[in-house]
Amino acid sequence: MSGKSPKTIATINFKGGVGKTTVTWCLGDVVSSFSDAKVLVFDLDAQMSLTQAIALNEATGALHDKFQKWYETATSRNKTIFHALDQFTLPTPHFDFGVGFDFIYQVTDDLHFIPSVEDLYWTELEVFDRDGVKDFIRRLLGKIVASPKLPQYDYVLFDCPPSFTLLSYSVLSCCDLVLIPVNPDFFASKGTNLILNSLKMRIEPFPLPKIGVFMNKTKTWAGRPTKESEFYIREVARVCEAAAGKQGIEARFLKSWIPERVGVKRAITGGGVPGDLVDPFKELWQEVVKYIQ
Amino acid sequence: MTDPSPFRTKDEELAALTREISEVRALLREIAGRLGRVELHVKRAFGPKAPPPLRTSAPRSPRPPAQPPSISPAEALGLFEDLIKLWRSRERSVAEQRLGELALPDLKLLAHELGLPTGSKASKRGLTSAIMGRVNESIMLSRNTNVTQPRSDSAQNEEP
Numbered sequence: 001m002s003g004k005s006p007k008t009i010a011t012i013n014f015k016g017g018v019g020k021t022t023v024t025w026c027l028g029d030v031v032s033s034f035s036d037a038k039v040l041v042f043d044l045d046a047q048m049s050l051t052q053a054i055a056l057n058e059a060t061g062a063l064h065d066k067f068q069k070w071y072e073t074a075t076s077r078n079k080t081i082f083h084a085l086d087q088f089t090l091p092t093p094h095f096d097f098g099v100g101f102d103f104i105y106q107v108t109d110d111l112h113f114i115p116s117v118e119d120l121y122w123t124e125l126e127v128f129d130r131d132g133v134k135d136f137i138r139r140l141l142g143k144i145v146a147s148p149k150l151p152q153y154d155y156v157l158f159d160c161p162p163s164f165t166l167l168s169y170s171v172l173s174c175c176d177l178v179l180i181p182v183n184p185d186f187f188a189s190k191g192t193n194l195i196l197n198s199l200k201m202r203i204e205p206f207p208l209p210k211i212g213v214f215m216n217k218t219k220t221w222a223g224r225p226t227k228e229s230e231f232y233i234r235e236v237a238r239v240c241e242a243a244a245g246k247q248g249i250e251a252r253f254l255k256s257w258i259p260e261r262v263g264v265k266r267a268i269t270g271g272g273v274p275g276d277l278v279d280p281f282k283e284l285w286q287e288v289v290k291y292i293q
Numbered sequence: 294m295t296d297p298s299p300f301r302t303k304d305e306e307l308a309a310l311t312r313e314i315s316e317v318r319a320l321l322r323e324i325a326g327r328l329g330r331v332e333l334h335v336k337r338a339f340g341p342k343a344p345p346p347l348r349t350s351a352p353r354s355p356r357p358p359a360q361p362p363s364i365s366p367a368e369a370l371g372l373f374e375d376l377i378k379l380w381r382s383r384e385r386s387v388a389e390q391r392l393g394e395l396a397l398p399d400l401k402l403l404a405h406e407l408g409l410p411t412g413s414k415a416s417k418r419g420l421t422s423a424i425m426g427r428v429n430e431s432i433m434l435s436r437n438t439n440v441t442q443p444r445s446d447s448a449q450n451e452e453p
Contacts, residue, residue: 033337186430189434190433190434192434193436198437226408227405227406227407228407228409230408235430235431235434239435271333273337275336275337275340278337
């Protein structure tokens with residue numbers, strides 16, 4: 001191995017629309033832009049939201065104008081996450097898949113990206129052996145860390161799909177932190193309870209990573225959460241505390257919250273996190289790092 | 294026999310200049326792109342321009358409440374916790390009774406602290422119902438039923 005293992009953080013929630021993709025991207029962007037850390041982001045969602053949003057940057061010119069060409073080359077040369085998984089599941093003793101910048105896209109010097117492919121939709125149908133896939137992400141990360149062609153990443157972020165897929169299972173059985181964004185409404189908050197009380201059982205016999213839950217899309221008034229948002233903040237914190245005690249898991253409700261902003265939707269396609277959201281994401285990141293260390 | 298001229302023809306000159314200009318254009322485009330990224334980074338790192346000064350018109354004073362609440366916001370939230378405990382211990386009628394005993398200003402305060410709308414025409418019945426809705430939400434948010442057993446439990450059960 002050429003260097004130390006990066007800290008790995010998976011953003012998940014079985015509820016769609018809570019902001020998993022945006023949060024993953026914004027954290028990667030803020031950390032790589034405003035610190036010396038090198039960040040690698042995985043898009044593991046077959047819906048490819050993050051991958052397509054990065055491709056849309058071509059129109060704005062905010063990022064390098066080359067992703068689409070790179071992506072076409074990567075897919076034509078079988079250098080995608082799907083092909084890596086396909087190779088991993090072959091009945092051969094070695095995981096024969098080279099990792100380099102033909103597999104990892106350089107968004108900026110310090111922010112790199114592994115895109116998704118639509119084929120991941122069908123992974124569940126083609127791969128039946130859950131335990132056969134569980135080590136995939138761990139082994140792939142091992143290759144990335146050991147590769148002399150790649151930089152030493154400080155953090156790896158995973159944008160997971162809004163369901164428990166084989167890839168989610170593989171990520172969750174090896175990551176350092178599960179980051180769960182929730183929203184200040186009943187249905188989005190309800191999912192927290194489901195995840196916290198069932199994740200351990202689904203991942204066994206592997207230890208459950210630390211879990212951090214935080215309020216995303218917080219409605220604000222005069223720079224503070226509204227009373228309604230505060231209600232859900234208290235309730236979700238209560239759920240975390242209860243689940244931590246009942247399930248014997250390390251789950252914490254993070255104090256940092258991200259305000260609701262229409263502009264955040266342009267964070268990926270429009271060249272980064274808007275200025276007024278940089279500080280909230282920095283605060284969230286500091287709390288996350290403190291938690292996982 | 295004449296030696297070929299060592300100099301470029303006008304067409305060749307034109308082609309060379311065109312090539313050089315397109316190289317300069319590419320360089321300028323790259324510089325413009327990098328400057329754009331620097332500008333964006335500055336904006337994000339140091340925030341947007343200072344907001345315009347606030348208008349100096351006299352602020353509208355909120356309409357004074359007809360009757361002030363007799364409890365503080367912290368006490369109202371403490372009461373909410375009590376209501377949840379009562380509801381959990383299946384003493385729902387006691388919870389509703391406690392809410393029924395509150396005066397309208399206290400109910401309004403509690404509803405406000407729970408993020409519920411409290412219009413000027415809010416009635417005791419409407420507020421009580423909305424607050425009980427929040428109690429119900431709290432209970433449902435923390436309710437969880439797993440019908441499947443953890444793998445570890447199943448393994449233990451299978452052992453002879």
